[in-house]
Amino acid sequence: MSSETVLICGGAGYIGSALVFRLLKETDFKIKVFDNLSYGGDSIFSFFNFPERFEFVKGDVRTFDFDQLLKGVDYVVNLTALVGEPICKKFPKEAKEINFDSNIRLAKACEKNGIKRFVFTSTCSNYGLNETGEMIKEDGELQPISLYAETKVDSEKILINELPDLPCTVLRFATAYGMAARVRFDLLLHELIRDAWTKAKIYVFGAQSWRPMVHVDDIARGIMLVLSKSDSIKKKDVFNVGSNDQNFQKLQLAQMIAERFNVIIEETQSVKDPRNYKVNFDKVTNELGYKPIHSAKESIDQIADALESGLIDDRILHESVNVKQN
Incomplete structure (x- = not known):
């Protein structure tokens, strides 16, 4: 080996x-x-x-x-x-x-x-x-x-x-989602966290849409x-x-973040990302013995702590994306 x-x-x-x-x-x-x-x-x-x-x-x-x-x-x-x-x-x-x-x-x-x-x-x-x-x-x-x-x-x-x-x-x-050596803030969970931190409000479109995490x-x-x-x-x-128990509606993610940051949620109308799907992960579990060890709640708390301590600053928030918006 x-x-x-x-x-x-x-x-x-x-x-x-x-x-x-x-x-x-x-x-x-x-x-x-x-x-x-x-x-x-x-x-x-x-x-x-x-x-x-x-x-x-x-x-x-x-x-x-x-x-x-x-x-x-x-x-x-x-x-x-x-x-x-x-x-x-x-x-x-x-x-x-x-x-x-x-x-x-x-x-x-x-x-x-x-x-x-x-x-x-x-x-x-x-x-x-x-x-x-x-x-x-x-x-x-x-x-x-x-x-x-x-x-x-x-x-x-x-x-x-x-x-x-x-x-x-x-x-x-x-x-x-989650922290890594090259973190990204253009991912769904991280974008919602960024809104909560920088705008004191979480904007959610397609709030009832499902997404596996x-x-x-x-x-x-x-x-x-x-x-x-x-x-x-x-x-x-x-x-x-992934895992069956980490299929979330976007509103569920927003609610976890809103509770941690004590901010409000505003649902918006948009068609920029109409994806909506729940996924079954039984095969990878049964055939490979795969089981995730992390949770979205855990990562929300970790990123919140990093923001509050100053470890993640405004530069990281706005530059750690795959494409910058004008």
């Missing part, structure tokens, strides 16, 4: 930095991070304290020589993407090139180079708008209503139905679980990653 290497593409990002931390702390894997550092490299500075196990390569996923990058690599986790609809809408050409074209090019290179498992990080946003009210399983209808989700769905189809010699696990993550550290733990069970799981498979 100690000689095996995991390549994490996008390893300096929000999820990537949490994953690298977990892998270095709890496994014997050697870690190679590939990232273009579009959001800086602060999140991975401390990992250089593991010189025998950590390596960093800077590059652009659209142009890099993957055959060279994959030398000595056993497993690949691809987190590289323009994440979320705002940045994909702002840069649609780049979104397709990075999220789809480059992902498939990397997957083909992994198949060619005999990679033991390719882990593709996808999203529960693929389910889009579900009017049935039922909890959606992995074989449920995919209804992407954003360019971001479209790139993920299109990638999934090729990874699962083509590339027969590539062992591949697709992980559809619930909406992320999962802590960034639990995302990292899910990826680690797949890597640890790579020899025993199916060659190709798809898992929703």
Whole structure:
């Protein structure tokens, strides 16, 4: 095990930095991070304290020589993407090139180079708008209503139905939240917290809409679980990653935050994000033994404490986003 290497593409990002931390702390894997550092490299500075196990390569996923990058690599986790609809809408050409074209090019290179498992990080946003009210399983209808989700769905189809010699696990993550080395404040829970802190009021549109949630550290733990069970799981498979008891209506999240910050909630009318879906996570629990260890309430308290202590300041609040609003 100690000689095996995991390549994490996008390893300096929000999820990537949490994953690298977990892998270095709890496994014997050697870690190679590939990232273009579009959001800086602060999140991975401390990992250089593991010189025998950590390596960093800077590059652009659209142009890099993957055959060279994959030398000595056993497993690949691809987190590289323009994440979320705002940045994909702002840069649609780049979104397709990075999220789809480059992902498939990397997957083909992994198949060619005999990679033991390719882990593709996808999203529960693929389910889009579900009017049935039922909890959606992995074989449920995919209804992407954003360019971001479209790139993920299109990638999934090729990874699962083509590339027969590539062992591949697709992980559809619930909406992320929680503190990490590279924190983000353009995530649902964090946006509501930011409103509570900066405006003393929480603005909620689509208050009755459902959204599954999962802590960034639990995302990292899910990826680690797949890597640890790579020899025993199916060659190709798809898992929703989250927990049934963390399906929330947006108003429920707002109410938890409002109670912590002692602010009011204002429901607004908007169609900018009509997503509405509850997700079933039985498969990942039953087949992989996955169980999250964090809660939304816990993270609300942690972020509130960080704001009140001054650890998170206005600069972090407004700059820790994937795309800045004008």
